[in-house]
Amino acid sequence: MGLDRSEIAKRAAAKAALDLVRDGMRLGLGTGSTAKWFVDLLGERARAEGLDLTCVATSLRTARQAESAGLKVVTLDEAGWLDLTVDGADEFDPDLNLIKGGGGALLQEKIVATASDRMVVIADQSKQVEHLGAFPLPVEIVTFGWETTKAIVEETLEDMDVAGTLTTLRMDGDEPFVTDCGNFIIDCRLKRIGDADELAAQLNAIPGVVETGLFIDICDRVIVGYEDGGVEVLEIDDEEEDEDDFV
Numbered sequence: 001m002g003l004d005r006s007e008i009a010k011r012a013a014a015k016a017a018l019d020l021v022r023d024g025m026r027l028g029l030g031t032g033s034t035a036k037w038f039v040d041l042l043g044e045r046a047r048a049e050g051l052d053l054t055c056v057a058t059s060l061r062t063a064r065q066a067e068s069a070g071l072k073v074v075t076l077d078e079a080g081w082l083d084l085t086v087d088g089a090d091e092f093d094p095d096l097n098l099i100k101g102g103g104g105a106l107l108q109e110k111i112v113a114t115a116s117d118r119m120v121v122i123a124d125q126s127k128q129v130e131h132l133g134a135f136p137l138p139v140e141i142v143t144f145g146w147e148t149t150k151a152i153v154e155e156t157l158e159d160m161d162v163a164g165t166l167t168t169l170r171m172d173g174d175e176p177f178v179t180d181c182g183n184f185i186i187d188c189r190l191k192r193i194g195d196a197d198e199l200a201a202q203l204n205a206i207p208g209v210v211e212t213g214l215f216i217d218i219c220d221r222v223i224v225g226y227e228d229g230g231v232e233v234l235e236i237d238d239e240e241e242d243e244d245d246f247v
């Protein structure tokens with residue numbers, strides 16, 4: 001059976017990201033349906049070319065998938081620092097700021113991306129937005145006192161005039177969804193996010209909030225996949241950026 005059009009787009013972006021991989025690299029592997037393509041293709045290429053790669057996964061799911069694909073998976077502390085992380089996103093804007101965490105892996109994804117020389121996002125065109133905020137913003141919170149933390153998050157959103165219709169505890173069937181790090185997630189339906197930096201700072205300052213799905217100034221490049229199998233590479237013009245860092 002052939003792939004549906006959105007899978008063709010995701011696969012195209014993932015395949016293009018493979019060109020950035022070199023023998024001996026330490027790689028961060030993202031989570032989600034687009035990152036899954038990258039892990040599969042990476043495993044195939046590593047086998048075919050006998051590449052020596054060291055991988056750090058951003059979730060248990062990805063770790064299992066990478067191991068099944070024959071990739072060497074170690075902890076971030078064992079790897080120390082990474083050359084490149086390739087991950088998906090729920091939204092990206094023209095400044096390559098992101099919303100992530102639709103799959104619940106935002107905390108480990110942010111830690112891994114921050115510990116990488118480069119973070120490359122692979123995404124189909126549906127993730128491209130002018131302004132972040134249509135996708136509900138995931139906020140990871142500790143389970144202790146979660147209702148109080150949720151209420152303070154809601155107040156903060158009201159104060160910043162970005163509160164939308166609903167803030168909900170993410171569920172997994174009848175139970176709260178629990179992240180790989182043992183936390184809960186609240187999904188915040190917002191109006192358009194104006195100042196993403198300020199919003200992230202205000203939310204991160206709330207005791208009980210572990211991390212938000214706002215990835216600001218972390219992503220270096222977005223590879224957009226299209227349904228006809230083509231790709232487009234988006235980067236921020238930055239004179240400080242050393243063009244040779246990317247191959």
Ligand SMILES: O=C[C@H](O)[C@H](O)[C@H](O)COP(=O)(O)O
Nearest residue numbers: 032033034088101103104105
């Ligand atoms: O927690 C999940 C991650 O942030 C994913 O990268 C994000 O949700 C995008 O996933 P997908 O590629 O399945 O749309």
